[in-house]
Amino acid sequence: MSEAAERPKAAKASRRAWSGAIQGRSEQFELKRQVVLRTAARVFSERGFHQTTLVDIADELHISKPTLYHYFRSKDEILLEVQQMAIAQIIDVPLEPESGHSTGLQQLKEFVSRYISMIVDDFGTCLIMTGVLPLQPENRLIVRKGSKDIEKMMREILRRGVADGSIAPCDPKITAMLFFGAMNWVPYWYRTSGEIAVDGLVQRTLDFVLTGLEPRT
Amino acid sequence: MSEAAERPKAAKASRRAWSGAIQGRSEQFELKRQVVLRTAARVFSERGFHQTTLVDIADELHISKPTLYHYFRSKDEILLEVQQMAIAQIIDVPLEPESGHSTGLQQLKEFVSRYISMIVDDFGTCLIMTGVLPLQPENRLIVRKGSKDIEKMMREILRRGVADGSIAPCDPKITAMLFFGAMNWVPYWYRTSGEIAVDGLVQRTLDFVLTGLEPRT
DNA sequence: AGGTAATTTGACCCCTAGGTAAATCTCTCT
DNA sequence: AGAGAGATTTACCTAGGGGTCAAATTACCT
Structure with missing residues (x-):
C-alpha cells in the first residue's frame, strides 16, 4: 500500500551522504565537483576508465547518474x-x-x-x-x-x-x-x-x- | 549497372595481402593467428584497447570482422x-x-x-x-x-x-x-x-x- | 508562508561495438 | 573434375552505457 512512501526516504539518506558540510550554497557546487572528481579518479584508477560506468561513480557517491551531468558535461570532461x-x-x-x-x-x-x-x-x-x-x-x-x-x-x-x-x-x-x-x-x-x-x-x-x-x- | 562485379575483386586483393606465403595449409592457420596478434598488439598500443574495435583490426589486415572469430574466440582472448x-x-x-x-x-x-x-x-x-x-x-x-x-x-x-x-x-x-x-x-x-x-x-x-x-x- | 532558482531524479533514447548464423567461396586431395 | 573441409564474408542480433529531458524535490530569500 504505502509503496510510494519509501522513495523519498532514500533520497533523504543520499542527500546527507553526498556532503555533510553546511557551507555556503554557491561554494557547495564547487565542493561537490571536487568530490566527484576525486571519486572518479579513484575508481578510474582501480577499474580503468572504460570499465567504469557513470553509474559506478554515481553509486559510489549515493547519487544518480543525471546528477553527474549537473556538474560535468561528459565523462570525458571528468x-x-x-x-x-x-x-x-x-x-x-x-x-x-x-x-x-x-x-x-x-x-x-x-x-x-x-x-x-x-x-x-x-x-x-x-x-x-x-x-x-x-x-x-x-x-x-x-x-x-x-x-x-x-x-x-x-x-x-x-x-x-x-x-x-x-x-x-x-x-x-x-x-x-x-x-x-x-x-x-x-x-x-x-x-x-x-x-x-x-x-x-x-x-x-x-x-x-x-x-x-x-x-x- | 555492373555494381556487383566490383565486390569479388576486393576479396581477391585482400586474400593476397592477408599473407603472401605459400606455406602448408595447417601451418597457415597458426601463422595467421600470429599476424592477427601482432597487428592487434600494435593497434591496441596505438589507440588503446577500448578505442580499438575488431573492425579496426580487421581493416588493418584487409579482412572482415567474422574472420577474426575464426582464429580467436573473443577480443579478450586476443x-x-x-x-x-x-x-x-x-x-x-x-x-x-x-x-x-x-x-x-x-x-x-x-x-x-x-x-x-x-x-x-x-x-x-x-x-x-x-x-x-x-x-x-x-x-x-x-x-x-x-x-x-x-x-x-x-x-x-x-x-x-x-x-x-x-x-x-x-x-x-x-x-x-x-x-x-x-x-x-x-x-x-x-x-x-x-x-x-x-x-x-x-x-x-x-x-x-x-x-x-x-x-x- | 510562498515564490523562485538550484538540485536531483526516473524514464527514456540510441548508437556503438562485440558477437553469431548461415551462406558463399576456395583450396586440397583423390 | 568434384567432393568435402576449411576459410571468409554478408547480414544480423543484442546489451551496455553515455547522454537527454521533463518532472519533482529541495533550499534559499523576502
Whole structure:
C-alpha cells in the first residue's frame, strides 16, 4: 500500500551522504565537483576508465547518474579535469622554495618529492594509469601539453645540476624519461596504506637514482 | 549497372595481402593467428584497447570482422594471448647464458637487455600500455601471475648480486619495482625508428641505473 | 508562508561495438 | 573434375552505457 512512501526516504539518506558540510550554497557546487572528481579518479584508477560506468561513480557517491551531468558535461570532461588537477599540482607551483641559489641537485630532490606526492594521490595515479588515450583528441592535446611541460622542468633541473657539478654528466632527455618511468610506475605497486610512507618512498627513489646499483669503491 | 562485379575483386586483393606465403595449409592457420596478434598488439598500443574495435583490426589486415572469430574466440582472448606472448619472451628462456658461474651484475645486464628488447616489441608494448584491467578477471590473474614471476626473477638477480658484491646493497623489492618502472615506461617515449637503437637504449638504461646521478668523486 | 532558482531524479533514447548464423567461396586431395 | 573441409564474408542480433529531458524535490530569500 504505502509503496510510494519509501522513495523519498532514500533520497533523504543520499542527500546527507553526498556532503555533510553546511557551507555556503554557491561554494557547495564547487565542493561537490571536487568530490566527484576525486571519486572518479579513484575508481578510474582501480577499474580503468572504460570499465567504469557513470553509474559506478554515481553509486559510489549515493547519487544518480543525471546528477553527474549537473556538474560535468561528459565523462570525458571528468577525466580531463582529473588529469588537469594532477598536472596543476606540479605546474602551478614555482620550483624555487625560497631564493634561486639552490643547486640542481637540491632542486631535483625537491622536484622528486613534489612529483611523487602528486603521483601517489588519486589524481596523479589516474593521470598515469588511465593515460590520455581515452580522451578525445583535443583534450588529449591539452593533457599532453601539461605532461611535456613537466618533463621540461625535469630536463632543466638536470641540465642545471650537470652545469653546477651537483649532478653527474648525463643526457637530460634520456635520463629524464628513465627517471619519470621509475616514478610513474609507482601507482602500479605502491600503496600509501602499506609499510613505507610517502616520505620513505621519496627517499628510496632518490637513493636508487642518485647512488646507483654499482658498488662504490 | 555492373555494381556487383566490383565486390569479388576486393576479396581477391585482400586474400593476397592477408599473407603472401605459400606455406602448408595447417601451418597457415597458426601463422595467421600470429599476424592477427601482432597487428592487434600494435593497434591496441596505438589507440588503446577500448578505442580499438575488431573492425579496426580487421581493416588493418584487409579482412572482415567474422574472420577474426575464426582464429580467436573473443577480443579478450586476443589481448590475453598478446600479453602471454610478451611474458613468454622472458619466462620461457632460462637466464644462464652458458654456465651458472656469472655474477649477479652480469645476469642483471643480460636480463635488462632481454627485458627491454621484449618491451619495445609490439607484444611487450601492448602488455605495458594496455595493462591487465581490460581483461576479464580470470585472464587478468593469468597475466598478473606471469608479471609476478618476471618481477621475482629480477629480485633474485639483485639478491644474488648483492650477495656476491657485484651490486651495491639495496632492498630488492623496492629496487626491482623502481627499475621495472624505468623500463616499463619506455614504450611511452621511445621509438625503435628514432635516433638511438635498442642496444643503445639498453646501454643508456644500464648507465642510468648502475652509475647513478650523483657525481663520482 | 510562498515564490523562485538550484538540485536531483526516473524514464527514456540510441548508437556503438562485440558477437553469431548461415551462406558463399576456395583450396586440397583423390 | 568434384567432393568435402576449411576459410571468409554478408547480414544480423543484442546489451551496455553515455547522454537527454521533463518532472519533482529541495533550499534559499523576502
